[in-house]
Amino acid sequence: MQSCESSGxxxxxxxxxxxxxxxxxxxxxxxxxxxxxxxxxxxxxxxFTDVTVLEASSRIGGRVQSVKLGHATFELGATWIHGSxxxxxxxxxxxxxxxxxxxxxxxSVGRISLYSKNGVACYLTNHGCRIPKDVVEEFxxxxxxxxxxxxxxxxxxxxxxxxxxxxxxxxxxxxVRNRIRDDPDDxxxxxxxxxxxxxxxxxxxxxxxxxxxxxxxxxxxFGEWTEIPGAHHVIPSGFMRVVELLAEGxxxxxxxxxxxxxxxxxxxxxxxxxxxxxxxxxxxxxxxxTGEGGQGGExxxxxxxxxxxxxxxxxxxxxxxxxxxxxxxxTVSLGVLKRQYTTFFRPSLPTxxxxxxxxxxIGTTDKIFLEFEEPFWGPECNSLQFVWEDEAESRTLTYPxxxxxxxxxxxxxxxxxxxxxxxxxxWICGEEALVMEKCDDEAVAEICTEMLRQFTGGxxxxxxxxxxxxxxxxxELQDGTHAGAVLWRGxxxxxxxxxxxxxxxxxxxxxxxxxxxxRPLPTGDxxxxxxxxxxx
Numbered sequence: 001m002q003s004c005e006s007s008g009x010x011x012x013x014x015x016x017x018x019x020x021x022x023x024x025x026x027x028x029x030x031x032x033x034x035x036x037x038x039x040x041x042x043x044x045x046x047x048f049t050d051v052t053v054l055e056a057s058s059r060i061g062g063r064v065q066s067v068k069l070g071h072a073t074f075e076l077g078a079t080w081i082h083g084s085x086x087x088x089x090x091x092x093x094x095x096x097x098x099x100x101x102x103x104x105x106x107x108s109v110g111r112i113s114l115y116s117k118n119g120v121a122c123y124l125t126n127h128g129c130r131i132p133k134d135v136v137e138e139f140x141x142x143x144x145x146x147x148x149x150x151x152x153x154x155x156x157x158x159x160x161x162x163x164x165x166x167x168x169x170x171x172x173x174x175x176v177r178n179r180i181r182d183d184p185d186d187x188x189x190x191x192x193x194x195x196x197x198x199x200x201x202x203x204x205x206x207x208x209x210x211x212x213x214x215x216x217x218x219x220x221x222f223g224e225w226t227e228i229p230g231a232h233h234v235i236p237s238g239f240m241r242v243v244e245l246l247a248e249g250x251x252x253x254x255x256x257x258x259x260x261x262x263x264x265x266x267x268x269x270x271x272x273x274x275x276x277x278x279x280x281x282x283x284x285x286x287x288x289x290t291g292e293g294g295q296g297g298e299x300x301x302x303x304x305x306x307x308x309x310x311x312x313x314x315x316x317x318x319x320x321x322x323x324x325x326x327x328x329x330x331t332v333s334l335g336v337l338k339r340q341y342t343t344f345f346r347p348s349l350p351t352x353x354x355x356x357x358x359x360x361x362i363g364t365t366d367k368i369f370l371e372f373e374e375p376f377w378g379p380e381c382n383s384l385q386f387v388w389e390d391e392a393e394s395r396t397l398t399y400p401x402x403x404x405x406x407x408x409x410x411x412x413x414x415x416x417x418x419x420x421x422x423x424x425x426x427w428i429c430g431e432e433a434l435v436m437e438k439c440d441d442e443a444v445a446e447i448c449t450e451m452l453r454q455f456t457g458g459x460x461x462x463x464x465x466x467x468x469x470x471x472x473x474x475x476e477l478q479d480g481t482h483a484g485a486v487l488w489r490g491x492x493x494x495x496x497x498x499x500x501x502x503x504x505x506x507x508x509x510x511x512x513x514x515x516x517x518x519r520p521l522p523t524g525d526x527x528x529x530x531x532x533x534x535x536x
Contacts, residue, residue: 026050028315028323030261031331033062034089037246039329040254052323053250054315056260060247063333066238072420073238074369081235083228089242090233098241099233119382119413123197126388128457131193139194143201146175154223168205168222169214169397173198195392200385202397203409204427211363212430213397236419264328265314265346334362366433368426370411370448375422376456377413384424385410386455399432404439405447407432424452 027043029036032055040053059065065076081099084090093099123131150168152158164171180186180194202214211217235241247255311324337357341349348354377384386408399406411424426448428436436444 024048024050025326026324027052027327027329028313028325029053029329029331030264030315031055031062032060032255032257033331034064034243034246035331036062036329037243037250038088039331041246041249044250044254051254052325053255054259054261054317054323055255055257058258060255060257061240061243062331064239064243066240069369069371070421072423073236074420075239078239079234081233083232084230085228087228087230090230092245093233093235093242096241096245098235098237100236101231101233118415119380121383121385121410122377122381123200123385123387124455125193125196126386126390126454128455131197131387135190135193136197139197139201142179142194143172143176143198146172146179149175150219151223153220160220164219166219167215168217168219169202171219172202172205172214173395192389192392193387196387196389199391199394199397200387200409203407203429204385206363206397207365207409207427207429209363210365210429211361215397216361260318261315261344262318263316263344263346264330265316266312266328267347334360338362363430364433365427365429366436368408368411368428368444368448370424370426370445372422372424375413375417376452381413382415383410383412384452384455386451397430401435404428404432404435405451408448408451411452 025048027048027050029040029043029051030053032053036053036055037060040051043051061077063077066073067076068074081087081090081093084094090099120133121136123136125131150172153160160166163174176198177195180191183191186194205214206212209217311326313325313328315323315325315328317323334357337344341354341357349357388406397407405428407430408426408428411426414420414423414425439447
């Protein structure tokens with residue numbers, strides 16, 4: 001790891017030369033995710049030569065990480081490029097031949113798996129019945145009509161009535177319910193199914209919004225979200241290819257890995273000369289041998305000797321290094337800001353920025369990858385969506401810890417099988433996702449297997465092998481993870497204050513008893529793997 005003073009790589013390369021031209025500002029970028037890398041790349045391309053990127057973890061990419069499972073690449077973080085028109089990530093990937101279109105037409109239509117352009121979503125009840133396609137289509141049309149209404153409050157400045165509690169979930173649930181109940185053509189059994197589907201759709205919406213529940217999402221501001229037009233795409237070779245493309249033009253000395261930031265001392269110019277006075281912060285601080293007035297015993301590393309100049313910003317790192325700068329670009333996530341804003345900035349941020357950090361919401365969304373020896377779903381099926389019939393009258397998307405699995409909205413079928421094998425990708429969000437993360441890997445595997453058995457139990461294509469036999473989960477991670485192991489990867493904004501690769505092999509807390517739940521069947525010497533990951 002190099003110090004903040006750049007070392008020259010080439011005397012005739014102005015972007016990698018370590019000598020700062022007189023008058024060149026020093027810029028520090030905090031975070032080496034997509035935003036941080038893009039900022040550094042843009043600065044270098046514009047001729048700035050004194051640029052440093054500080055990354056807390058041991059890798060670049062932030063909330064993008066691709067891993068190998070067998071011959072396929074799976075995304076532990078960002079999965080899709082949403083929209084193409086004017087999307088810089090799309091244009092970068094397209095120019096380098098990385099794309100594959102994943103939706104019909106020029107925009108995503110309906111709530112179907114984005115892994116496949118073909119097939120239909122299979123809506124299943126907890127009694128093992130498939131909801132008829134015409135019922136699903138009728139409900140989907142109704143839901144989308146109400147969804148469009150939720151956009152109008154912001155876009156047309158419509159007042160929000162008290163009954164909705166300014167909540168997308170409350171408004172949507174009540175509006176859809178009233179329309180279903182007022183339909184004179186549907187029999188009561190059909191109405192009951194449609195009422196139960198409301199909760200399933202809101203669970204999907206909660207995952208897409210990375211919220212605990214749509215009940216907590218502001219109705220008056222919901223329409224502020226706009227979708228970039230154009231098709232959605234995946235990158236078969238892995239989203240990390242985009243990260244690598246961004247990093248290609250950045251000299252290696254610019255990015256410092258394993259360099260977490262403790263505090264940003266900003267607005268310093270009016271009070272401190274360059275070579276700033278920073279209060280000592282614990283043992284090992286190179287400024288701890290202070291002189292009169294608190295002046296450090298040695299000039300901070302990376303500082304300039306011209307004492308008559310003033311540094312506007314000083315970045316204090318966890319290893320006690322002080323890095324003076326003219327400008328600092330902060331690209332850390334909202335979750336990090338929520339946790340650390342009180343100590344991360346000195347002086348404190350302006351009131352309006354603190355208020356924005358408080359008011360903006362961020363939640364946890366986890367993906368669950370299950371690989372099977374053989375598919376137990378039909379070839380026309382691109383996703384399995386779980387509808388709990390006893391939730392027809394439910395008014396909440398919050399479950400007690402022992403029922404965390406009810407928040408799983410369904411499983412997408414990864415496509416094509418020639419690339420991924422026979423893999424399902426499940427989705428869960430909110431507090432229930434955090435409860436799941438506290439469960440041991442075997443418990444999560446058993447619960448997911450039992451749910452699949454329960455929701456597909458009455459269907460001919462819902463069995464694998466002999467009658468009553470559980471689907472067999474198998475697979476192997478490139479790093480040799482063993483049978484039943486759960487691979488956790490933080491991908492919400494909290495990634496920097498959850499252990500990125502924490503062990504999930506610990507006693508379950510808040511999990512139900514699994515004595516009566518059949519275990520996934522072993523498949524010879526193939527090793528079971530369940531991959532669980534947190535996403536935006």
